[in-house]
Amino acid sequence: MQPVALSSGNNPLRDPRDQRLPRIAGPCGIVIFGVTGDLARKKLIPAVYDLANRGLLPPGFALTGFGRRDWSDSDFAEYAEKAVREHARTPFRESVWLELVGGIRFVTGTFDDPEAFRRLSQTVRELDEKRGTGGNHAFYLSVPPSAFPLVCRQLAESGLSESAEDAWRRVVIEKPFGHDLASAQALNDVVSEVFPPEAVFRIDHYLGKETVQNILALRFANQMYEPIWNSHYVDHVQITMAEDIGIGSRAGYYDGIGAARDVIQNHLLQLLALTAMEEPASFSAHDLIAEKIKVLAATRVPGDIEAHTARGQYTAGWQGGEKVKGFFDEDGISPSSVTETFAAIRVDVENRRWAGVPFYLRAGKRLGRRVTEIAIVFKKAPHLPFESTATTKLGENALVIRVQPDEGVTMRIGAKVPGTQMEIRDVTMDFGYGHAFTQSSPEAYERLILDVLLGDPPLFPRHEEVELSWQILDPITEYWATHGTPDAYRAGTWGPQSAEQMLSRDGRTWRRP
Incomplete structure (x- = not known):
């Protein structure tokens, strides 16, 4: 039986608490x-x-x-x-x-x-x-x-x-909503002269993905995570958006923009805000955006930018059994380009919940595989009552939210290896959307376009969020503009060696998704 399109919002027969009926756009x-x-x-x-x-x-x-x-x-x-x-x-x-x-x-x-x-x-x-x-x-x-x-x-x-x-x-x-804070403010001035704030929808398609929205469900619908979602238990957070493709035919757009402006300023800082924010009073646009703004306003770049950032450009290599060309061999790229195709930064959220917990954000093209994930990495247990040889293969507990592909959540925990002796090794518990639900997830643009037609803006960044994100990123891109050039990394790897060194200085290592 075909669903009948009704004008939502003004339907007196529909109880808004009835979840069986979807929200349907009115005449538009x-x-x-x-x-x-x-x-x-x-x-x-x-x-x-x-x-x-x-x-x-x-x-x-x-x-x-x-x-x-x-x-x-x-x-x-x-x-x-x-x-x-x-x-x-x-x-x-x-x-x-x-x-x-x-x-x-x-x-x-x-x-x-x-x-x-x-x-x-x-x-x-x-x-x-x-x-x-x-x-x-x-x-x-x-x-x-x-x-x-x-x-x-x-x-x-x-x-x-x-x-x-x-x-x-x-x-x-x-996106992009400008290329720095000044241009973002100028753009907002132009748009706000024509449309009131409630009529402006800035699309970040990542916020329409089911697994991004599941961050809110995971955190606030379950009692087991929120008590340990803080600096007492969390060692650090890694947010990764890796692509296995190159810039392709996008040289005209990408050259001069780079990975930090293209991805970190919007997608990854939005994921950080959803991961780190306090519980909103409701999931209305007003309450949700208010909590995201608090987090972004508390986010700082460490003083030593050289030590806590890394950038690179891919060179020719092998990917998926295929020989691929390097960044400077792509059509339309100048031999003198200093645009980064890989960017990694550390930021700190300076509030009571997250004091002392670094957030590492990285994004790049021609990396080892296509994956976007948020990894909450927990501190090791303060005391392990085992022989030292029993835990040599035990790492940190981690909760990993996979945004794409293979959307789902993985928990990494320690478990005993079958046998007569006590040996503990990392194992994973996995939840996949494709296995748990029979219906396929709608595309992000389906959700976002429908929200525009309904006038429902919780998943759309407000101009305050955009400007705060540029305030975070601008000091980094300004420093890069006058200090050196991007390092090289081979296509199919996980970025330049400087990115590994960036974490090793903090006594940590990047995950290999």
């Missing part, structure tokens, strides 16, 4: 700028279809593309159908597609063309009349950051950013 539409780019083709358009396929969009939902191509509505519909068939998570169903395609429109134009935005405004009004979208529209800026101010101004001058009293207009901004 979405306009995607940069709709012919990879993000829209591989993620955004398929996510819209998957939401429709799950019955979470209203029958009159509208999808409008804005781009330079001289397309008709049917041309864009054909492009969108191909994207859905190739990249959607759920099976293609003709009936769902026919319902969705009735609301598909395309507007040809450039970002500096006021006439194109007037045509877009006319298209939006037409959709309100013919599809019943009710004046509710989200504008998704899947465009280079340099285009954000121009698009926002055009939305304002064309009247598209203004909503009627009983309707809403929202804007969605993809």
Whole structure:
């Protein structure tokens, strides 16, 4: 039986405590700028279809593309159908597609063309009349950051950013949110002139992943972890985002940005905030964001940046049985580039819960395997009543949250090896989403797009979080700009030797996921 799309939020028959019914978007539409780019083709358009396929969009939902191509509505519909068939998570169903395609429109134009935005405004009004979208529209800026101010101004001058009293207009901004604190503040000034704070959604797709949200469930739905989630028991925390791919065709974006700005400033500091924050009063946006802001405001970079950071650039090597080229051999990379493809930093959260517990964050390309994880590494037991030979193979207890791939949680504990003598060795207890639940996890963009349409912002960083993250990272990137160059590391390894030395100075070692 097909789920019926209802207008959520105003449904008097629905008890909000009834978990059997999902939250369904009311009358609305979405306009995607940069709709012919990879993000829209591989993620955004398929996510819209998957939401429709799950019955979470209203029958009159509208999808409008804005781009330079001289397309008709049917041309864009054909492009969108191909994207859905190739990249959607759920099976293609003709009936769902026919319902969705009735609301598909395309507007040809450039970002500096006021006439194109007037045509877009006319298209939006037409959709309100013919599809019943009710004046509710989200504008998704899947465009280079340099285009954000121009698009926002055009939305304002064309009247598209203004909503009627009983309707809403929202804007969605993809990372990066600036390239340092000053540019992030300037970007926020531009956006805030056009949209009120509650109408601005900054997307960090990592926060839409099921396992990231499971951090909150793991910590606050279980009594067994929270009592030891502090400096009395935790030795250190490692947060890793490793990719096995190179920069590919992204040289134009990546060169000059680097791993620290591309990943650590947003994804990894957000994961740190969720890992280290205090229990919120509720999971409302206001309460959740307030606790994340407290953590980021208490996060500091050690004074000796040279000793507590590392950076590198991959060289040619072997990966997955295939010979791969180095960073300087990639198309479009200058031989004098000092952009890092690997970055590792230590930060300290200076509050009572985490005093003395270092947080190590690392991210890189062409590493040993693709994995994102948060490892809570515990202190060793203060006393071991065993012969010293019994515990030679015993390491630290660890709780590892795997964000991707193979989403789940692993606990590393010590156990006796079968036999007549007492010998203790590390073993793991493993929970995998794929084994525990029969239903597959929705894509992060499904959850986040639906939250935008519902006006539900807990998973979206506010501008205060963005600016605090830049305050943490800026001293590091400024130091790197005037002190040396990145070290080399071979593709398929786990980064430069300087990263190993960074932890060895603290008497610790990196995990090998």
